[in-house]
Amino acid sequence: MxxxxxxxxxxxxxxxxxxxxxxxxxxxxxxAACGKLADDGAQATGSTLKIGFVSPRTGPAASFGEPDGYVLSLARKAFAGGLTIGGTRYDLQIIDRDGQSNPQRGAQVANDLINSDGVDLMLATSTPETVNPVSDACEAAGVPCISTVVPWEAWYFGRGAKPEDKQAFKYTYHFCFGVEQFHQAYTHLWPQVPTNKKVGVMWPNDSDGNAIRAALGPLLAKDGYTIVDPGAYTDGTNDFSAQIAKFKAEGVEIFNTFPIPPDFATFWRQAAQQGFRPRIAQIAKTGLFPSQVEALGDIGAGLASAAYWTPTYPYTSALTKVSSKELADGYQNEAGKQWSQQLGPSLALFDVAAAALRAVANPKDRAAVAKAIGTLDVQTPVGRLRWGKGPNGNVVATPILGGQWVRTTGGKYPLDFVLCENSSDPNVPVAAQLKAYGA
Structure with a gap:
């Protein structure tokens, strides 16, 4: 015994x-009175494992957090029986916090989870404003952290890593698309509509915008695209008249931006009022979710975007055994809202968390858990995640696929997102061809 x-x-x-x-x-x-029996014999009971989860539930990036409640319910159900590791059963608690789309708040809740709640593992998602300060807090405190939904360059280099670094961080790991995946998506998507290859860009002065400007711009230029860049702008700008005038004067037919959602809404309404109507309007960081596009009204349909997960991804969660289609259907039935691509990576975080904790003899050993993450091979809704395969030891680069928001006829929802190219994951089916904006 x-x-x-x-x-x-x-x-x-x-x-x-x-x-x-x-x-x-x-x-x-x-x-029976003095100990717990496992089905196949005696089993020790360990202390509770605590997982912190930080995402933007409020603030400018709140749309990323819309499906959190549903994903958390699936994860808590999967962990309800605890985890048995090395013959010891551990209860598991998920403590979720709102980063409020604010770097200072993100750092504060991360430190509270570390110092007050004593989390054993941290999960973080959605935009550098939330993910980077949480990752930094974990790296400083020696707490293993897994994050997603920030272009990996904005996460890695935005936190001080250098291009020559093979593994800049000991405790923090990440999975997400990067500039190369955007480049693949755009150069496979844009040729589907004839244009003059002049690209007007609105890349902000933040971690995302600076990473994109440094890497994506030169790649597109090598492919024969002319980049019309009026310069980095400050998040929260409310007058884009100068940028719009430049795009019109240069005859821009492709527009590309990586803004926080409120900034794009402001820009796009002003563009419509001032007569800027590109043949392709390619947006990222916003326009990812139905609520964002529907809020634009008539000028939302036809926007091109990209997806890091859709219900047609042919992958299943290792933790919950829920397929991508089941994940979307379950959310729509329970939440009464249209599927959101955030469902896939958020659930994937818990797939990786479970695999990391199970990969060590003692899941309370933070250094051992962090080291184990660097060698994981996990099946998730966004696909198979394998650390150690590049682009560096901390990061797994995942696909992002190009598509477009189109009006539906007779459906439950007014708009739907259809994939128009699958260059970074041919296993995901293409549903349509890109059409010119307004066509």
Whole structure:
């Protein structure tokens, strides 16, 4: 028999004496009263494992957090029986916090989860404003952290890593698309509509915008696209008249931007008022979710975007055994809202978390868990994640596929997102060809 570590040694010794005195006839009763039995024999009970989860539930990036409640319910259900690791069963608690789309708030809730709640593992998602400060707090405190939905260059280089670094961080790991995946998507998507290959860009002065400007712009130029860049702008800008005038004067027919959602809404309404109507309007970081596009009204249909997950991804969660289609259907039935591509990577975080904790003999050993993440191979809704295959030791680069928001006829929802290219994951089916904006 294995004594529970929660029972004092003096009591355990007294129990053994009592059992010997009473004989085998009451042994089962004594065990039932003093310890937990596993189905196949005795099993020790470890302390509770705590997972922190930080995402933007409010603020400018709140649309990323829309499906959090549903994903958290699936994860908590999957962990309801705890995790058995090395013969010890651990209860598991998920503590979720709102980063409020604000770097200072993100850092604060991360430090609270680390210092007050004592989390063993941190998960973070959605935009550098949330993910980067959470990752930094974990790296400083020596807490393993897994994050997603920030272009990996904005996460890696945005936190001070250098291009020559093979593994800049010890405790923080990431999976997400990067500039190369955007480049593949755009250069496979844009030729589907004839244009003059002049690309007007609105790349902000933030982690995303700076990473994109440094890497994507030169790649597109090599492919024969002319980049019309009016310069980095500040998040929260409310007058884009100068940029719009430049795009019109240069005859821009492709527009590309990586803004926070409110900034794009402001720009696109002003563009419509001032007569800027490109043949392709390619947006990222916003226009990812139905609520964002529907809020634009008539000028939302026809926008080109990209997807890091859709219900047609042919992959299943290793933790919950839920397929991509089941994930979308379940959310729509329970939440009463249209599927969101955030469902896939958010659930994938918990697939990776479970695999990381199971990969070590002692899941309370933070350094061992962090080291194990760097060698994981996990099946998730966004596909197979394998660390150690590049682009560096901390990152797995995942696909992002190009598509377009189109009006539906007779459907439950007014708009739907259809994939128009699958260059970074041919396993995902293409549903349509890109059409010119307004066609």
């Amino acid at each position: 294995i004594n529970s570590p929660e029972i004092p040694l003096s009591f355990s010794a007294s129990r053994r004496s009592l059992l010997r005195a009473l004989g085998a006839g009451v042994t089962g009763l004594g065990l």
